[in-house]
Amino acid sequence: MALRRRYKIFNKIIKTYKMKVNQKGMDALHRPSFFQSLNSKMSCPINDLPQIESYITRDTSIKGFTEAYRKRLAIGKKCADELKALTPGISIAVEFDGKGREIDNIKGATGLGLIDIDGLDELELEAVFSKASLASYSCCIYRTISGHGLRIFFKYKRPDDCKLSMIDLYELSLNKAINFYEMLLGKEADRKCTDFTRLSGLAHDEKAFFNWDAAPICISDGDIHNFELKNTKPTPPHDAAAVKRTRKPGGGRKKASSICQKPTMALVAPHVENLMKQWGLTFESGSHNDYVNRFAWTCNLYGIQKEEVIVYAQEHFCGDYAPAISVINSCYKHGTSRFGSWTFYTKDQDLPARPTIRFIKQWLLSRLEFRRNKMTSKIEIRNLLVENAKYKKWTNLEDTIKNSIWVEMNESNMDVSMKKLEAIIDSDFSMDFDPLEEYLKGLAPWDGKHDYIGELADRITIEELPGYFHDQEQFRYFFKKWFVGMVVGWVNPTVINQTILILVGKGGIYKTTFFNYLLPPVLRAYFLNDSSANYMDKDFLEAFFSMALICLDELEAIFGKNLSAFKSNMTKQKFSIRRPYDKYRSELRHRSSLAATSNSIQIIPDEENRRYSPWQVKCIVSPIENPLEYDKIYAQAVALGQKVVENRKKGLKNDWVYWLTNEDIEKMKVHNRYFMVVNLSEEQVKRFYTVPDIKKAEQYGTRLKFRYNAEIMERICTNPAMRQNITSQSIGYTMSRLGFPKAHRSKGNGWWVIEKEGAEINTDALFSMADARSKEEDCK
Numbered sequence: 001m002a003l004r005r006r007y008k009i010f011n012k013i014i015k016t017y018k019m020k021v022n023q024k025g026m027d028a029l030h031r032p033s034f035f036q037s038l039n040s041k042m043s044c045p046i047n048d049l050p051q052i053e054s055y056i057t058r059d060t061s062i063k064g065f066t067e068a069y070r071k072r073l074a075i076g077k078k079c080a081d082e083l084k085a086l087t088p089g090i091s092i093a094v095e096f097d098g099k100g101r102e103i104d105n106i107k108g109a110t111g112l113g114l115i116d117i118d119g120l121d122e123l124e125l126e127a128v129f130s131k132a133s134l135a136s137y138s139c140c141i142y143r144t145i146s147g148h149g150l151r152i153f154f155k156y157k158r159p160d161d162c163k164l165s166m167i168d169l170y171e172l173s174l175n176k177a178i179n180f181y182e183m184l185l186g187k188e189a190d191r192k193c194t195d196f197t198r199l200s201g202l203a204h205d206e207k208a209f210f211n212w213d214a215a216p217i218c219i220s221d222g223d224i225h226n227f228e229l230k231n232t233k234p235t236p237p238h239d240a241a242a243v244k245r246t247r248k249p250g251g252g253r254k255k256a257s258s259i260c261q262k263p264t265m266a267l268v269a270p271h272v273e274n275l276m277k278q279w280g281l282t283f284e285s286g287s288h289n290d291y292v293n294r295f296a297w298t299c300n301l302y303g304i305q306k307e308e309v310i311v312y313a314q315e316h317f318c319g320d321y322a323p324a325i326s327v328i329n330s331c332y333k334h335g336t337s338r339f340g341s342w343t344f345y346t347k348d349q350d351l352p353a354r355p356t357i358r359f360i361k362q363w364l365l366s367r368l369e370f371r372r373n374k375m376t377s378k379i380e381i382r383n384l385l386v387e388n389a390k391y392k393k394w395t396n397l398e399d400t401i402k403n404s405i406w407v408e409m410n411e412s413n414m415d416v417s418m419k420k421l422e423a424i425i426d427s428d429f430s431m432d433f434d435p436l437e438e439y440l441k442g443l444a445p446w447d448g449k450h451d452y453i454g455e456l457a458d459r460i461t462i463e464e465l466p467g468y469f470h471d472q473e474q475f476r477y478f479f480k481k482w483f484v485g486m487v488v489g490w491v492n493p494t495v496i497n498q499t500i501l502i503l504v505g506k507g508g509i510y511k512t513t514f515f516n517y518l519l520p521p522v523l524r525a526y527f528l529n530d531s532s533a534n535y536m537d538k539d540f541l542e543a544f545f546s547m548a549l550i551c552l553d554e555l556e557a558i559f560g561k562n563l564s565a566f567k568s569n570m571t572k573q574k575f576s577i578r579r580p581y582d583k584y585r586s587e588l589r590h591r592s593s594l595a596a597t598s599n600s601i602q603i604i605p606d607e608e609n610r611r612y613s614p615w616q617v618k619c620i621v622s623p624i625e626n627p628l629e630y631d632k633i634y635a636q637a638v639a640l641g642q643k644v645v646e647n648r649k650k651g652l653k654n655d656w657v658y659w660l661t662n663e664d665i666e667k668m669k670v671h672n673r674y675f676m677v678v679n680l681s682e683e684q685v686k687r688f689y690t691v692p693d694i695k696k697a698e699q700y701g702t703r704l705k706f707r708y709n710a711e712i713m714e715r716i717c718t719n720p721a722m723r724q725n726i727t728s729q730s731i732g733y734t735m736s737r738l739g740f741p742k743a744h745r746s747k748g749n750g751w752w753v754i755e756k757e758g759a760e761i762n763t764d765a766l767f768s769m770a771d772a773r774s775k776e777e778d779c780k
Contacts, residue, residue, distance in 0.1 A: 030107055031046050032092050033091045052090065053140075065145070067204070073146060084145065088202045089202060090199065092112050093196055094108070094110060095107045095110060102311060102314045102315065112139065112153055112155055113153070114198075115190075120150070120187070138211060139155055139211055140209065152181065154216075155215070156217040157219070159219050171227075176217050176218075192326040195329060265299070267346075268302050271344070278386065279294065279385065280386035285320075292327045296327065302342050303339060306328065306329070313328055355416060371394070371432070375591075379397040402421070402425075405421070435526065436548060439634075443631050443635040446632070453636055459621040461620070463616040463618055468674045475615050478499075484640050487634060487637040489593060500613065502614040503595075504597075504600070505599070510620040510623070512551060515595045517624065517628065518628075527547065528549070529551050530551065531554055544590050545575060554597065555603055574587045598614075601675055602676065605676075607676075609668070609672045616674075681716070685716060689754060691740050692754045706745065707750055708749075709750070
């Protein structure tokens with residue numbers, strides 16, 4: 001009996017153990033921890049995974065928080081976020097010991113992970129939800145507390161013989177899961193929310209999806225090998241110049257007496273906090289992200305391991321700023337190349353008497369920010385130190401400023417040559433900065449409905465000219481093409497805005513002012529008002545690269561070589577120029593668009609004028625007294641340009657494009673006739689020649705003659721000044737357009753003409769009775 005009783009007890013123990021092991025795929029030893037609020041540090045493990053289902057679908061407290069948050073969100077995000085920190089949460093990836101949320105409180109991994117997909121509208125949300133629920137890896141999918149995002153839980157499993165740490169295995173599994181779901185859903189996951197200890201805020205969702213028997217993410221040996229190669233970090237090098245050196249009274253040197261040891265977080269943290277104060281940064285509401293980012297960036301430079309910074313952040317930052325760990329992860333991910341590039345000196349250590357390049361970089365970066373402006377190719381600086389800051393805003397690094405930096409370094413007993421200082425600053429030490437791309441990337445998305453560019457065009461009132469496609473509606477249509485083409489040309493190296501928008505009208509109606517204020521204030525330095533009218537000048541060509549918009553003020557008709565250069569420059573993708581002080585020629589990308597103003601109506605010199613888009617203006621609303629909504633206008637331009645580019649890549653047809661179609665070009669030919677200058681070559685040819693009918697050649701007798709272009713030019717250019725505006729090519733074009741028969745002789749091509757004699761020419765110039773009758777009819 002005793003043996004049988006022992007056997008039953010043993011079976012019961014085994015049965016209980018198997019139930020724990022088979023808890024719907026969850027690790028028997030480690031279960032997600034439940035927190036009463038996202039700010040709480042106390043927790044308890046859940047009983048089983050279906051308890052999460054109960055929290056999301058049936059818990060009245062979570063339902064109340066969700067409804068209250070969404071009501072507040074309608075008022076404002078800041079108001080809603082005050083409530084968000086009080087909502088319950090769950091540490092889906094780890095089980096804590098219940099006493100805190102730091103690394104030391106982790107009991108183990110649960111084998112679960114989470115993915116966030118945010119910024120979805122109502123239709124996108126449902127479509128993405130449906131796709132995600134079909135994935136074999138999806139354990140749980142529910143709508144976040146904002147109602148504009150999804151949270152997806154997935155499983156992963158440690159492969160046999162895998163030696164990765166818990167955190168590394170989670171990171172590998174999470175990256176594979178993110179790649180899978182991004183490809184499946186066509187939406188980007190929030191890669192900032194990837195921290196191992198991150199809490200998942202719970203929200204009420206009666207329609208949530210659950211499948212606790214989902215398959216785990218597959219991790220292969222190749223995945224582990226690639227992960228280890230990618231994440232192997234070189235040991236932060238010790239700076240040989242960190243050796244403590246002191247000068248002898250006689251000028252000699254002592255041998256190295258001590259070497260700077262690898263710093264610890266406890267040693268570095270107070271120093272970094274002091275630097276934050278000197279840089280004017282405080283850990284307070286509104287500046288949490290900047291503070292944590294700069295703090296982590298500096299620790300990375302000093303060679304402090306990420307895990308140490310995370311432990312420090314959990315104690316000092318996470319209570320007030322939950323995303324702190326995500327910011328640190330991102331900072332370390334993008335700062336691997338500069339890890340350990342700074343040397344930490346204690347108070348009893350002397351600075352190197354002959355500073356190395358690394359130490360010079362450290363000295364500069366602790367006091368100044370450097371960047372290379374890709375538009376101007378100039379180095380710009382800004383002070384980091386708040387006290388006695390001379391350059392609070394980004395300033396071009398002129399020679400005087402560079403000399404001042406050199407003097408300050410040498411006054412600090414740093415033996416640095418100007419040549420070495422210039423070599424450091426002009427290297428990749430100064431990060432590239434593109435002002436146009438930075439501005440456009442920072443814009444909020446366009447709402448897709450409001451036509452801000454159309455409203456901008458309507459600020460300009462256009463004269464109606466029947467028969468010339470010249471009215472307000474046509475102007476709005478062509479202005480939008482020109483404006484979007486300008487914005488796309490800023491960021492796409494293959495796109496050139498080949499149209500020049502010209503505003504024609506009397507003075508004082510804000511024509512030039514309109515273009516001057518067309519760029520937002522942060523980009524206004526990249527506007528050029530040019531009135532030189534020399535389109536072959538090197539400075540003008542360089543402006544196509546360094547400016548966003550060039551306005552040709554008081555534009556007049558262009559002739560001769562200047563016209564050829566002008567038309568060529570508008571379509572070039574690159575300009576090969578040797579810039580001042582450069583050793584070699586540079587290939588400068590064409591980024592700028594052209595605009596112009598004029599008081600003269602006759603400004604187009606030839607028939608091939610698709611590049612011109614002139615408009616006669618009545619009046620313009622002052623952009624000074626009535627400022628533009630720059631962000632909304634440019635956001636619409638970005639959205640329209642992106643749609644056209646994406647459709648072209650996918651092979652889809654566009655309903656609207658930012659370039660001129662064949663139909664648009666034909667319209668502009670008619671439109672531009674109103675602005676054509678008097679064609680001197682055409683008038684002179686008609687004055688001296690008549691078009692013959694070759695079929696009636698015998699009737700003309702000796703009056704029918706063959707003439708080369710040079711002969712025609714010699715006869716019609718009665719005034720030497722005409723030769724500057726009439727070329728052999730323009731004569732050939734005029735003869736062909738007027739219908740003169742073309743012929744070929746042994747010496748070249750020419751034309752059949754009937755030459756008018758002197759009497760006939762003079763007769764044409766006389767006033768006749770037919771002219772009088774025509775004038776009377778015009779008056780009636």
